[in-house]
Amino acid sequence: MARRSPLARFYLRIERAIVPVLLLVGWELFSRSGILPRALLPAPSQVLVAWADWVFATDGNTQSYSGHWAMDTAASATRVFSGFALATVLGVGIGMAIGWSRTVEKLIEPVLQVLRPVPPVSWIPLAIIWFGIADKPAIFLVFLGSFFPVLLSTIHGVKTVDRNLLRAGAMAGGTPRKLLRHIVFPAALPSIFSGLRIAIGS
Template sequence: MNGLMRTLSDAKWRFTVPILLLLFWEAFSRSGVIPASLLPAPSRVFNTWMDWMFGLNESAQDNSGKWIFDAMASCMRVFTGYAIAAVLGIALGVAIGWWRWVERAIEPTVQMLRPIPPVSWIPLAIIWFGIANKPAIFLVFLGAFFPILMNTVHGVKTADRNLLRAAAMAGARQSQLLRFVILPAAMPSIFAGLRIGIGSAWMLTVTAEMVAVKSGLGYVLWDSYYFLRYDLVIAAMISIGLLGYLADLLLKMIMNSVLRWQHVATVQSHKA
């Protein structure tokens, strides 16, 4: 019973601010201070969004009923580029953090490339890959790769050296040290990088869809801006935010499952 009351109390505080913001937005939009065409009310945005999703009344015009196709196109680009970034970022991050010669050989190049904004690669991406999925996937990869890489390097370098010494004294080989000591110790930092990377991945796929692709949520957002359909622009923004939140939530669930040992150790230390 206490657990249920605590859950209800948490839910109340979790939704209070969004509800108040929506009410203020609705009242301000209807007040006429700003023309409704420039700041559509939440009720109008919701109506357009529902038509975009389910094709109810054609208020979204040519986009009516096509939300699922736009969302799937964006999700495909995000998760393809993100998966490549995760695999390469973790592998290279472990190598840089573990082997000094790899760090000396690769880190200067990484540190020169890292400050370059991913959006500045758009002209080259279009030249190299054309107007299709590939430039968007490339930009998503760039946006997600460096946060994952740098957090992995940090996790490997800050692993407890006493654990390494103990495992080495027990006769563990280098491959065993990496698998059973370094990777588990670095996992919290790796997941931090993965969560930062998924947010960057969504931002970059929307940017790429605005200029290099003719489908997806970002394309609908930009196309709607040209036709002054700000209700659809806001609906696209909400869709991107919702899908990004769900992706992060899924990643957080995986993290909690993988790092279950960490939570158990924390609870036991509090009990002690």
């Protein structure tokens, strides 16, 4: 398939933008015509002004929550990333241990399999009792939603490492710790990243 020239791609973008632009212009004109009250159908320009006021508190008669958008977003992002980071560290660490050691698998996996089917929403009352009303319950719930996808993907990645690689590493004098660090972990990374993608979506 022949590649389009930059000019052709530019015209293609313009063609794709024509209909959305016409819709916005028509919406603006219809709203300003007064056929419908603006409270029912505000113009796009009014929506933009209201959004700017919500984010930046540009209006002197603004609502009490206006202007806090960036701070609120940062606070929510901090909770999400904290829970996700905790789930990543523990999920990968415990998953590596379970996948590598049968003893650890026998001790830990039964408990995890009992907890895994419980939806994170069901933990909300306990999270509030344990951590109170603050950031910690939210971080805990994000952690629960992300932990098991990372854990299961890590276990799968460790258990499916090519045994020939492990034998070759052992023949070269590799200790279990070196095999885990230099062979098992790199080989399990694709599965671990798949679990991280699933965890982000959950």
